[in-house]
Amino acid sequence: MRRIPASLAILALCVNLAQAHDNGDGEFEAAIEYRTGVMNVMLWNLKHMGAVVKGKAKYDQAAFTRQARDLNAASHLDILPGFPEDSDEGDDTDAKGEIWLDWDNFTAKLDSLRKETSALATTAAGGDFAAIKTQYGKVGKACKSCHKAFRE
Numbered sequence: 001m002r003r004i005p006a007s008l009a010i011l012a013l014c015v016n017l018a019q020a021h022d023n024g025d026g027e028f029e030a031a032i033e034y035r036t037g038v039m040n041v042m043l044w045n046l047k048h049m050g051a052v053v054k055g056k057a058k059y060d061q062a063a064f065t066r067q068a069r070d071l072n073a074a075s076h077l078d079i080l081p082g083f084p085e086d087s088d089e090g091d092d093t094d095a096k097g098e099i100w101l102d103w104d105n106f107t108a109k110l111d112s113l114r115k116e117t118s119a120l121a122t123t124a125a126g127g128d129f130a131a132i133k134t135q136y137g138k139v140g141k142a143c144k145s146c147h148k149a150f151r152e
């Protein structure tokens, strides 16, 4: 094997680490924007439905069904690549480090949300307001359950 002078090897390592760090930061930033973007799409729809369920806005079955459908679609986006390991550092994120210590639980909570949003989409299309209210509550709980465990 050809021997590489130690100083050169260390220099190469430093350059490597510096690059990895730069790339990491850029990727984390983009990932954080992506995941909070998806979260905000979900909130937009949940909020509008929430106003109706709480009697603060008029129930319009077609609009409600669209919002439930869009929430369901957003919850099924492939959001997990938006959570690269240890991307909980910095001011731009409220993600907790527990996400990567308890990844199975995190993904289980995402699966629960998807199950509930899917049921809400079906219930909304059916137009039974009492059933819609109940199912809306289950979706809200699924959001909160994950935030409680994994968001600052």
Ligand code: HEC
Pocket: 032, 035, 036, 037, 039, 040, 042, 043, 046, 092, 093, 094, 095, 096, 106, 107, 109, 110, 113, 139, 142, 143, 144, 146, 147, 150, 151
């Ligand atoms: C599987 C876990 C999980 C579920 C389920 C979940 N969230 Fe989140 N949410 C997070 C995490 C983690 C953050 C923090 C992300 C960050 O700041 O990087 C977050 C952040 C947010 C934010 C703040 C975004 C921002 O701009 O800072 C909103 C709004 C939000 N979630 C809405 C929702 C809604 C609405 C639901 C349910 C329909 C939901 N979330 C379900 C994990 C989840």
